[in-house]
Amino acid sequence: MSAINIKHLAELLKLSPSTVSRALNDSFEISDGTKKRVKALAKELGYQPNPYARSLRGQKSTTIAVIIPERVNNFFGQVIEGIEDVTQPHGYHLLVYNSQEDVEVEKTIVSNLINGRVDAIVMSVTNQTSNFDHLNRIHASGVPLVFFDRVCAEIPTTKFITNDYESAYLGTKQLIESGCSKIVFLVLSKEVSTGKERLRGYLDALKDGGLTFEENWILTCSEKEDENIERISEVLAEGYSGLGILASIEKLAVSTYYAVRKVGIKMPDQVKVISFSNMKFPEILDPPLSIISQPAYEIGSSCAKILMDHLLSDKPQTLEDKTVTLPSKLSIRKSSGN
Amino acid sequence: MSAINIKHLAELLKLSPSTVSRALNDSFEISDGTKKRVKALAKELGYQPNPYARSLRGQKSTTIAVIIPERVNNFFGQVIEGIEDVTQPHGYHLLVYNSQEDVEVEKTIVSNLINGRVDAIVMSVTNQTSNFDHLNRIHASGVPLVFFDRVCAEIPTTKFITNDYESAYLGTKQLIESGCSKIVFLVLSKEVSTGKERLRGYLDALKDGGLTFEENWILTCSEKEDENIERISEVLAEGYSGLGILASIEKLAVSTYYAVRKVGIKMPDQVKVISFSNMKFPEILDPPLSIISQPAYEIGSSCAKILMDHLLSDKPQTLEDKTVTLPSKLSIRKSSGN
DNA sequence: CTGAAAGCGCTAACAC
DNA sequence: GTGTTAGCGCTTTCAG
Numbered sequence: 001m002s003a004i005n006i007k008h009l010a011e012l013l014k015l016s017p018s019t020v021s022r023a024l025n026d027s028f029e030i031s032d033g034t035k036k037r038v039k040a041l042a043k044e045l046g047y048q049p050n051p052y053a054r055s056l057r058g059q060k061s062t063t064i065a066v067i068i069p070e071r072v073n074n075f076f077g078q079v080i081e082g083i084e085d086v087t088q089p090h091g092y093h094l095l096v097y098n099s100q101e102d103v104e105v106e107k108t109i110v111s112n113l114i115n116g117r118v119d120a121i122v123m124s125v126t127n128q129t130s131n132f133d134h135l136n137r138i139h140a141s142g143v144p145l146v147f148f149d150r151v152c153a154e155i156p157t158t159k160f161i162t163n164d165y166e167s168a169y170l171g172t173k174q175l176i177e178s179g180c181s182k183i184v185f186l187v188l189s190k191e192v193s194t195g196k197e198r199l200r201g202y203l204d205a206l207k208d209g210g211l212t213f214e215e216n217w218i219l220t221c222s223e224k225e226d227e228n229i230e231r232i233s234e235v236l237a238e239g240y241s242g243l244g245i246l247a248s249i250e251k252l253a254v255s256t257y258y259a260v261r262k263v264g265i266k267m268p269d270q271v272k273v274i275s276f277s278n279m280k281f282p283e284i285l286d287p288p289l290s291i292i293s294q295p296a297y298e299i300g301s302s303c304a305k306i307l308m309d310h311l312l313s314d315k316p317q318t319l320e321d322k323t324v325t326l327p328s329k330l331s332i333r334k335s336s337g338n
Numbered sequence: 339m340s341a342i343n344i345k346h347l348a349e350l351l352k353l354s355p356s357t358v359s360r361a362l363n364d365s366f367e368i369s370d371g372t373k374k375r376v377k378a379l380a381k382e383l384g385y386q387p388n389p390y391a392r393s394l395r396g397q398k399s400t401t402i403a404v405i406i407p408e409r410v411n412n413f414f415g416q417v418i419e420g421i422e423d424v425t426q427p428h429g430y431h432l433l434v435y436n437s438q439e440d441v442e443v444e445k446t447i448v449s450n451l452i453n454g455r456v457d458a459i460v461m462s463v464t465n466q467t468s469n470f471d472h473l474n475r476i477h478a479s480g481v482p483l484v485f486f487d488r489v490c491a492e493i494p495t496t497k498f499i500t501n502d503y504e505s506a507y508l509g510t511k512q513l514i515e516s517g518c519s520k521i522v523f524l525v526l527s528k529e530v531s532t533g534k535e536r537l538r539g540y541l542d543a544l545k546d547g548g549l550t551f552e553e554n555w556i557l558t559c560s561e562k563e564d565e566n567i568e569r570i571s572e573v574l575a576e577g578y579s580g581l582g583i584l585a586s587i588e589k590l591a592v593s594t595y596y597a598v599r600k601v602g603i604k605m606p607d608q609v610k611v612i613s614f615s616n617m618k619f620p621e622i623l624d625p626p627l628s629i630i631s632q633p634a635y636e637i638g639s640s641c642a643k644i645l646m647d648h649l650l651s652d653k654p655q656t657l658e659d660k661t662v663t664l665p666s667k668l669s670i671r672k673s674s675g676n
Numbered sequence: 677c678t679g680a681a682a683g684c685g686c687t688a689a690c691a692c
Numbered sequence: 693g694t695g696t697t698a699g700c701g702c703t704t705t706c707a708g
Contacts, residue, residue, distance in 0.1 A: 003479065005686085006685065018696080019694055021686065030694080046449075050449065051450075052454060052686095053685030053686040054583075054685080055686095056388070061390065062431075072415040078409075084409070096433075096434040097431075112387065114386055116388050116389065116390060116701095257619070281596075286623060289625070353678080356702095356704075357679070360677095369678090387702070388700085389700040391684090391701030391703090392703080393682050394701080454685095616678070646689090
């Protein structure tokens with residue numbers, strides 16, 4: 001409120017505000033002597049420029065928005081860490097929003113970002129995002145936009161994803177090779193980019209592995225954990241021998257563990273499990289979980305690097321319409337029978 | 339950049355900017371007719387007020403800073419979720435910063451917040467924060483400041499914590515009752531408020547339980563996981579019968595699980611473990627982990643509520659100097675021998 | 677009920 | 693090398 005500003009400094013130094021400003025910004029037209037005087041006083045009084053005055057004047061905010069669909073999640077936490085490690089040294093600030101897997105919330109968030117609040121947006125869309133008008137509007141408004149993980153093919157910009165198709169293919173193949181003759185695919189949304197690709201990989205692996213896919217092998221789950229455990233339990237309770245489960249989301253693997261306990265069967269003897277997951281300690285689960293882990297930190301830092309290049313460039317081109325794939329890693333452990 | 343602004347709207351409507359502004363803000367002195375006309379056009383053109391112009395003018399930012407020492411962590415994720423759920427409906431934005439357990443980073447972050455960038459700060463200090471000058475400066479600058487979990491007793495403001503002393507006491511007591519005669523306390527920092535309190539609880543429980551504390555029962559760990567596993571392994575390898583471990587941080591419990599595997603001993607037979615932790619699925623670890631879980635979401639929402647009351651008040655008082663304790667919950671599972 | 681004008685704090689032409 | 697002035701987009705006196 002009563003914070004110190006340039007005018008105030010100028011009065012104390014008997015200089016004009018513009019000189020003070022230039023001195024603080026190391027303009028070449030200011031003498032070393034005044035620069036020192038000005039900086040000394042600024043430091044002494046703990047002067048910090050008002051960021052919003054600067055933003056208004058300079059038409060940039062040194063702020064980036066990050067929109068994720070879920071907060072309590074290792075993957076997104078690591079992505080943000082990657083973003084922050086690249087942007088913080090350049091003095092950028094991060095506005096972090098949680099769309100809570102709700103398109104309406106996503107729309108609201110996005111509508112707040114088209115008028116200069118941020119210099120760029122990094123986002124992963126919700127499971128439900130099938131209409132892209134709000135994202136098109138952002139893109140049309142000229143705010144640089146980068147997608148990661150859950151992307152929008154329709155928007156021509158840079159996207160960072162992982163090899164979802166291939167990973168799901170390999171995971172499924174692994175289950176088949178471990179002796180599974182029925183493989184259930186647990187998914188939250190078949191509409192979202194990652195869900196689609198993982199489903200494709202799963203289906204192709206089934207075909208190549210000589211298994212005949214049946215519709216009910218796909219279990220579309222919800223955000224309600226209890227419900228999911230219940231439905232997975234039903235599948236487990238059928239007692240099909242040679243059952244495998246490919247969980248496309250970590251939390252569904254966790255629900256499977258709970259279901260296994262509920263039904264009272266043995267993993268991996270009676271059901272084998274592989275999951276997409278970025279948990280830190282899959283080895284200490286009972287049994288140790290085979291996971292496909294995404295290079296979350298690298299995804300975040302890559303997004304940020306491309307944005308920094310763009311934002312710090314003298315003649316910013318629009319962001320290239322391309323998709324960069326960073327490979328995930330499959331780690332086999334006991335849950336899948338090995 | 340070329341975004342639509344009030345002046346632009348005014349020209350199109352053949353009105354003055356001030357009238358447009360008033361209409362959009364539902365001023366009582368504007369006729370319903372013009373209000374409708376203005377709002378219609380604003381909506382049609384997707385007008386969004388420039389937030390920084392508004393901030394500059396109104397001397398408030400509708401933005402809150404959240405500073406956490408670590409990003410990939412369930413506890414902090416849940417806290418932020420709690421904060422966001424309260425602040426988002428009021429139109430507040432969240433700048434989230436990660437101090438990475440580094441006081442210097444914390445200082446830098448904080449110094450960027452004293453000049454109007456945010457209307458309030460919610461923070462949990464780093465493990466190393468023992469000098470409070472930078473926090474005092476914030477407090478002196480008049481920006482409302484709320485601490486949670488890891489607090490600064492020295493700064494007279496509102497703090498939300500959990501019953502660290504009591505929880506550690508109960509956890510230790512539980513280990514003693516399960517037959518432990520030596521209990522090792524794993525801690526990252528004995529300087530930080532939570533570390534101090536948990537240590538006190540642990541020590542008092544030892545005393546009341548009739549165990550004679552020895553200096554080497556406290557194992558001060560580092561941020562290096564490998565090193566921690568190594569040092570915990572050494573303790574485990576001593577083969578002390580009746581060994582218990584109280585981990586004051588989740589990641590140290592995880593390291594203990596790895597150490598147990600490395601050394602090849604049995605949990606809970608040869609070592610019993612209880613940990614502070616907010617992990618989502620302690621039941622599916624091998625063995626299921628006894629945890630003291632903090633009410634993270636409530637802590638976050640409580641911080642936010644008090645700030646909202648303050649910020650939305652007509653005559654904001656300074657935030658009361660008080661500490662609110664929200665109780666943690668001890669859940670006993672097999673890792674501690676039950 | 678509406679308009680004109682000032683100013684939030686900063687920077688960048690434009691003077692000199 | 694330094695000062696004067698204008699203006700970023702908005703709200704809010706003050707006029708009428």
